[in-house]
Amino acid sequence: MKPILLLMNGTLRLDDHPALVSACSSGAGVIPMFILDDAGAGDWKLGGARRWWLKDSLIRLATSLEARGSRLILRAGDTADIVESLLGEVSAVYMTRAYSPMGRRAQEQIHQLCSAHDTDCRRFTGNLLLEPEDVRTKTGGIYEVFSPFWRRAVELIDGSPPLGAPDQVPAPDNWPESQDITELKLDPRPAHWVKPIAATWVPGEDAAQDRLAKFLTEAARDYKAMRDVPGVEATSRLSPYLAHGEISPRRIWAEAQLHMMTEAQDRKGADWFLRELGWREFSKHLLFHNPTLPVRPLKAQFEDFPWREGVDDMVVAWQKGRTGFPIVDAGMRQLWQTGWMHNRVRMIVASFLVKDMLWHWRTGEDWFWDTLVDADLANNAASWQWVAGCGADAAPYFRIFNPITQGEKFDPDGDYIRTYVPELADMPNDYIHKPFEAPEGVLKMAGVSLGATYPEPVLDRKACRERALAALQSIKKQA
Ligand SMILES: Cc1cc2nc3c(=O)[nH]c(=O)nc-3n(C[C@H](O)[C@H](O)[C@H](O)COP(=O)(O)OP(=O)(O)OC[C@H]3O[C@@H](n4cnc5c(N)ncnc54)[C@H](O)[C@@H]3O)c2cc1C
Structure with missing residues (x-):
């Protein structure tokens, strides 16, 4: 059986990763791959700070995969070309759904290539609590105001439990070639700029889980009252982990719900925190329905x-x-x-x-x-x-x-x-x-x-x- 190509772009984690879990349970080998496509990103090529984060994150992800008998294959270049070059060697391509215009374009191209090569192509959910098509007004329209959007979203979130990380990721018989991480040119200039940034953060999914646990036990209770005070570390600082897909919103939702059940006095704070996660959902929905959001005013x-x-x-x-x-x-x-x-x-x-x-x-x-x-x-x-x-x-x-x-x-x-x-x-x-x-x-x-x-x-x-x-x-x- 030919292996499954698993594109890990946007989902740099093993926990609660539906595409990964599905690939692992298919009986086929799995080729986890990350593609850096700077040209395909157009004006939105990753900026310096995220390039530093990404490099560290990929190294950590590769280590986690190795501990499960697998590897992370790295490639730089045109996404469609790279995937096409591998289609003869794989039975399917799995990926997590993207919402940005360039991510959607790349995934659509992959879909078409797979159809042309008679190869199975599957897009999984994983980086939102609700898909943009799911939250509609009573008349089928798109919400333009946050509060009613979130009221409706909360009714729809099913709270299904997140998936754990697989113990093993089945290896393919043959591995495709991987580029060295230095070839991805992720080191931003000027180099001295990243030193204090590197001293502030630990990228990767383990750090994301630790940060969530620390936030829930130490800061959730006072979140509503203190979240606007910049001199105090009162918010979760999970945003870079979410931006890289190192933690899933469903994991955050589930852990926060559990926390609210056991620590009833923290309910207000944790609830308000989840509402902020709602703003993330709202923004993604806005971008999905208005792909020119980054460049043109909505009004x-x-x-x-x-x-x-x-x-x-x-x-x-x-x-x-x-x-x-x-x-x-x-x-x-x-x-x-x-x-x-x-x-x-x-x-x-x-x-x-x-x-x-x-x-x-x-x-x-x-x-x-x-x-x-x-x-x-x-x-x-x-x-x-x-x-x-x-x-x-x-x-x-x-x-x-x-x-x-x-x-x-x-x-x-x-x-x-x-x-x-x-x-x-x-x-x-x-x-x-x-x-x-x-x-x-x-x-x-x-x-x-x-x-x-x-x-x-x-x-x-x-x-x-x-x-x-x-x-x-x-x-x-x-x-
Ligand atoms: C001008 C401007 C630019 C911003 N640019 C970004 C950006 O590029 N990336 C980014 O993730 N956030 C952005 N934000 C939103 C917000 O400032 C950050 O998400 C938040 O400060 C992250 O800190 P935290 O993880 O401690 O948040 P918490 O208060 O702990 O909130 C939890 C999570 O909810 C989400 N969230 C919180 N507030 C917002 C918000 N207003 N809009 C959307 N999602 C939110 C984030 O994913 C955050 O990690 C921007 C806000 C402003 C005003």
């Missing part, structure tokens, strides 16, 4: 919004965390140093870029794509559009986050700022969010010299707010 009138575009000194100041607004700078530096940023601060820095600076949300989306270890086409695009006011269920454009009051509310003692903007470490709480308002004596005592040790504000917020509202009026008039 058509925003096509004519007078965004500023390109990269100039102002954008570089934002990217480097040198805007003179401490919570914005702390967030952008957390991103650069760790490959991750707290959700509340993501909203603040995004609002600053698209509303205060009036820059196109795509500029921010691109920067996040390159620097986030959890960069995810659906979550990133839907979230940027949400902040910019042009997406589904979006924050209204005229609601402009004030970085000073947001900082004072969510980081009252400035713990987060002191961590990522150490030059402000000695500023008193009263001025840590607005050093530009501090009297000369206070600055001196804190060792801060504006324009020298820490930047002056790059913009006048009052004038920028008026400019943003005028820009909004301009598209309203056209509508």
